[in-house]
Amino acid sequence: xxxxxxxxxxxxxxxxxxxxxxxxxxxxxxxxxxxxxxxxxxxxxxxxxxxxxxxxxxxxxxxxxxxxxxxxxxxxxxxxxxxxxxxxxxxxxxxxxxxxxxxxxxxxxxxxxxxxxxxxxxxxxxxxxxxxxxxxxxxxxxxxx
Numbered sequence: 001x002x003x004x005x006x007x008x009x010x011x012x013x014x015x016x017x018x019x020x021x022x023x024x025x026x027x028x029x030x031x032x033x034x035x036x037x038x039x040x041x042x043x044x045x046x047x048x049x050x051x052x053x054x055x056x057x058x059x060x061x062x063x064x065x066x067x068x069x070x071x072x073x074x075x076x077x078x079x080x081x082x083x084x085x086x087x088x089x090x091x092x093x094x095x096x097x098x099x100x101x102x103x104x105x106x107x108x109x110x111x112x113x114x115x116x117x118x119x120x121x122x123x124x125x126x127x128x129x130x131x132x133x134x135x136x137x138x139x140x141x142x143x144x145x
Contacts, residue, residue, distance in 0.1 A: 001084055004124040005092045005108045008033065020124075021084040024093045025104055035093070036083045040076060041107040043067070057101065064103055068110045076111065091124050098123055 008030050011022060022035035027042045029035075047063050084090050094104020098120055109119035120126075 001081065001087045001089055003080065003090045003092065003108075003112075004122050004127060005094070005105055005119070006124040007094055007097045007102075007104070009097065010125050011035075011091075011093055019088065021088040021090045022093055023080060023083050023090055025107060026094050029093075033093075038079065038083070040071065040079070041068075041092075041104075041111075043103055061101075061103075061106060064106060065110070068107060073111055098126075 008024075011017070012030070012032065024033060024035060024037045025039070025041040027039065027045075029037060043060075043064055044067060047060070047067060080090055080092075092104060092108055094102045096102035096104070098105075105116065105119050105123075108114070108122065109116050112119070112122075114122075
């Protein structure tokens with residue numbers, strides 16, 4: 001079982017939702033969202049309210065990183081895996097796509113000890129696009145050695 005990340009607009013358009021276990025890690029979710037919610041990785045109310053009015057990226061992410069450091073990664077991973085029935089791959093959802101900074105991807109990077117550029121490689125939309133290209137080029141029956 002793997003863990004990826006994505007965003008709500010992709011989830012909305014995605015046709016094969018049943019193939020994955022979706023987990024929102026945000027303070028809020030779209031009205032139409034049907035899936036799991038795990039607010040532990042969302043910014044706290046205090047952090048959210050203190051940085052929204054006069055948003056400063058550096059201050060926000062520094063405070064958010066300090067919040068994440070108070071959490072137990074192993075416990076969080078166990079919680080996330082518990083959402084997945086039938087060992088479906090898990091997709092952590094946030095609001096922003098890869099063109100914008102996101103606390104969801106920041107949390108993903110923190111959880112797996114990655115830098116943000118490396119974390120972006122685990123965006124489900126990109127993963128599926130790469131698999132499709134690979135299958136078109138070499139076929140889906142090709143054995144990787």
